[in-house]
Amino acid sequence: MSAASGAAPNWVPRKRRGAEFFLTVLAVLIGIGAYCAVGLGVEGKIPGGAVKLGAALIVLAVVTHLVIRRIAPYADPVLLPLVIALNGLGLAMIYRIDLARGARDPDWEPLANAQLMWTAIGIVAFTAVLIVVRDHRRLQSMTYTFGFVAIGLLILPLLPGIGRTVNGSRIWIGLGPMSFQPGEIAKICLAIFFAGYLVVKRDALALAGRRVMGIDLPRGRDLGPILAGWLVSLGILVFQRDLGSSLLFFGLFVVLLYIATERPGWLVVGGGLFLVGAYFGYLTFGHVQVRVNAWLDPFGDPDTNGQIINGLYGLAHGGLLGRGLGLGNPDLTPYSYSDFIVTSLGEELGLAGLMAILVIYGLIVERGLRIALVCRDAFGKLLAAGLAVSIAIQVFVVVGGVTRLIPLTGLTTPFLSYGGSSILANWAIIGLLLRISDQTRRPAPAVSTFDRDEPTQVVKAI
């Protein structure tokens, strides 16, 4: 840590809550506007649910805004509006898929209402995080608790009885009619655990080492933690058949190791282990080979790769400006409301809209990393950086996958995809980031010292 960031800032950050309010109004308008546009596009009229959805969005936005004003007044003012805009767009697109699928299939169960409910629950979680975690440094004392909770959550889907296999991946648990992906919550717990663990161990991991070709490589005996992280990720790949989460957890761990130790050597070791794991996965698992082949040559086997091909068709059909909300055929793509929601948005909002969405994600990550930069304590720095990087990796993996930049792996698109656990977890992440931000930007409490000695001065100093 540099000396400058350790010292209390000598400037008082502005709260900018008014700016946040203005941006939030814009974000809510985007959501409501998109919802109305869907209705106009599909049915030629503003949908009946528009008032309900509009009211719900406004209430949720106002509530979150007031919560921040009250209990995190110095928090970053840009994050919340960005997230609300994404959440609103996601709701509108899920409603749009509902309309298309419902028209073809009378048994289709609408998803938009459930997503709206989960958004509300997510905002409750967001508020709860802000209220319960008054100081993020408290979390550090529970490092290992979060580590065990994370492991427990990851193992849950493997337990007989409550674990469920959906599309070949065993990452769901079912409780009655509800299903849930504990991995999403585990992501946050792991980030806290990694941050807490590395803050303590970073000196040992950072100091000893050997220099090979200009890169400091760690000692063999210090490889333990990274090997453990690697094995856990491989375990997820082997037992849960979930490529995406495996990649996300390992990437998060390696990045945090690097940030904590400031040694690029860890990236080399991590990259090497990733290549070994990926090669092993490719050789061992049929589904990994299918994904890689679909990436290299999707049109070689159109029957198997229908999903990615349809996603690409959707994007191409959208072109520069898109078909317009409600006017394309995003429902032709399987999972157009979850994993492939980005191609649905690309089809109807076009390249212009999709680039805007990617830039929103980029801004969220940038604000997250900025929080990490400004943060004064090592744990907060690591945690904020870890959360921001996890969002970046997740967006890269899922958007890159559906747009054929990299092989397709299943992950949810934060705030857009249909799915309760994902919405809940990502709102909680934003809650944590805002908490760290508020903690960091809040002016240090006034400390009374002997600075009022002027009246007793005999000779004026200057």
Add this chain to the structure above:
Amino acid sequence: MNKPIRMMAIACLVMFTALLVNVNYVQFVSADSLNAKNGNKRVINEQFSRDRGPILVAGEPIVESVQSDDQYKFQRKYNDPELYSSITGYFSYLYGRSGIEYSQNSVLSGSDNRLFVNRVVDLLANKQPKGGSVELTIDPIAQKTAASGLKSLGKNAKGAVVALDPSTGAILAMANQPTYDPNLLASHDFGKVAEAWDSLTTDKDQPMLNRSTQQILPPGSTFKLVTAAAALEDLNLDPADKVKAGRSLSFPGIDYKLTNENNSSCGGETITFERALNVSCNVSFGTLAGKIGQEKLAEKAAAFGFGTDPLDGLAASASRFTSEGTDLEAPQLAQSGIGQYEVATTPLQMAMVTAGIANDGDVMTPYIVKTVRSPNLKVLDQADPTRLSQAMSGGDAAKLKKMMVSTVTEGTATSAQISGVDVGGKTGTAQSTPDRPPYAWFVSFAPANNPKVAVAVIVESTNVGRDEISGGRLAGPIARSVMEAILNK
């Protein structure tokens, strides 16, 4: 820890830049090729419900889109379907497009770049974009005459007719038998479409094959025109010069003998070059081919267009003199000189040979699209006749033309005579395999002094007994009636 965080910020920037570049690549750079993929339902749905432009022949629509009251809004309608199907092709939800519907799709569907302004205007007016129209070079009377000529041979006869304007390369007629009804494939009743498709694709007579351009068969004696052109140039032969004839041509050290049709002697041991063409003497042309040599003969064939696909807008096969890399022995070279062995051509190619001779040696690039218009009838593109190659000198062409005229007046091609008009022609009867009837060919042009039309006709098989099949008898009358249809205008 700030330095690695900054590094990670750069890494994230790189990742997001990669995503942005990639979506630009997918949605902008490769969008057109993705949209053109077969089985892309989005594009099919959209194009299937477009107000597609008509295909016109002499100002009349032979294909048009009419309103329909189902979800696709428009139904593609083929007027006179059997007559034009091998040119127009089909437009099907399940099976895509073929023919002009395929090659001119961008104009017909309205997505062509030249229609950009129209699309913007339609977009602003909130109107469905409308397709442009495509006018063909086909002469409807010649087309009908050609089709009814093939029909008169009987239902089981297979054949094709191609007529060209020798001076421009415009295709005036392109008729095939058997053909099919593209309305069956354009229907919105997809179950019936699938049935029709199955029966059309499994039909052993291949009704969806455009025999005029896609099927290569041995041209037989009509190929002697190419051999003659090579002899005029490379051997400096004159029509009056004497060439070897007689009953058979033998080769030293080989048992095989090349003989004439019906075992004739061609009228002597030596006859004039002109007479050899008149009576289609195999021995004479086999001998000439041997003297010319494989290389020069192949060059001459290539100069007439062999080995290339000359036609834009319709699926076409390249004709061949030999297969790739074949080195001809003497008997094979002699056979090739009379259009046998590995020589195989499309009717279009033989029409181009005839048109080239008629057009003073210049082979024009054939074309079938005359004008392309926007929905408001503004001309977007007009065919511009171009020379494909100079196959022979003007002097040689004049000599060969004269020889072909005398073949019609006093040779094997008398069935093409038209009173009051000088016609040049050549018959052909090509053997393929012993177990199937030979192919009857006929090529001709008229009038000789200022050629307006060149025709190639092939009849593959008929009910006529094997002995009676000859180019002059079966194919000649069809060629004559097509020429008459064009000249009488």
